[in-house]
Amino acid sequence: MKRSTTFRTTTIAAALFALAGTAWAGDKGDKLKSMDSNGDGSVSATEHAAAAQAKFGQMDANGDGNLTAAELDARKDRDDKGGMSAAQKLAELDGNGDGTLTASEYDAGMQRKFAQMDGNGDGSLSQQELAAAHAMKGKQRSAQQDDR
Numbered sequence: 635m636k637r638s639t640t641f642r643t644t645t646i647a648a649a650l651f652a653l654a655g656t657a658w659a660g661d662k663g664d665k666l667k668s669m670d671s672n673g674d675g676s677v678s679a680t681e682h683a684a685a686a687q688a689k690f691g692q693m694d695a696n697g698d699g700n701l702t703a704a705e706l707d708a709r710k711d712r713d714d715k716g717g718m719s720a721a722q723k724l725a726e727l728d729g730n731g732d733g734t735l736t737a738s739e740y741d742a743g744m745q746r747k748f749a750q751m752d753g754n755g756d757g758s759l760s761q762q763e764l765a766a767a768h769a770m771k772g773k774q775r776s777a778q779q780d781d782r
C-alpha cells in the first residue's frame with residue numbers, strides 16, 4: 635500500500651518536472667515559480683528573502699544556524715551545477731570572514747544579489763531579469779575558465 639503511494643508521488647513529481655521543463659525551457663522558470671509565492675509572475679524582495687531563508691534552513695544540515703562550506707557543498711543545487719565552488723560562494727557571502735555563514739550574512743548577501751538582479755530597480759524580479767542574471771552567471775563562469 636505504502637509502496638504504491640510512494641511510487642505514484644514519484645511519478646507525479648517526475649511528470650510535473652518534465653512538464654515544467656517543457657513549458658519554461660529550463661530551470662529559470664522553475665526558479666521564478668518556486669519563489670513567486672503570490673503567483674504574480676515576479677519575485678518581490680519579500681518573496682526572495684523568504685526563499686533565501688527557506689534555502690538556508692534546507693542547507694543547514696546540522697541546524698546550528700551556520701552554514702559551512704561542507705554544508706553548501708552537500709546541498710549544491712541542481713540549478714547551480716557548474717557554478718562557483720562552495721568555498722567561493724561562501725567567501726563571497728561571509729561578511730566577517732570566519733568561514734561560516736550565519737542566517738544574517740546569507741540574508742545580506744541575498745539582498746545584494748537581489749539588487750544586482752533587479753535591472754530596472756522596480757523592487758521585483760521579472761522572468762527576464764532572472765533569465766538575464768542566469769545568463770550573466772554563465773558568462774562569468776566561462777570568463778573564469780578562459781582565465782586559466
Ligand SMILES: [Ca+2]
Pocket residue numbers: 669670671672673674675676677678681
Ligand atoms: Ca510575486
Ligand SMILES: [Ca+2]
Pocket residue numbers: 728729730731732733734735736739
Ligand atoms: Ca561568517
Ligand SMILES: [Ca+2]
Pocket residue numbers: 751752753754755756757758759760763
Ligand atoms: Ca525588477
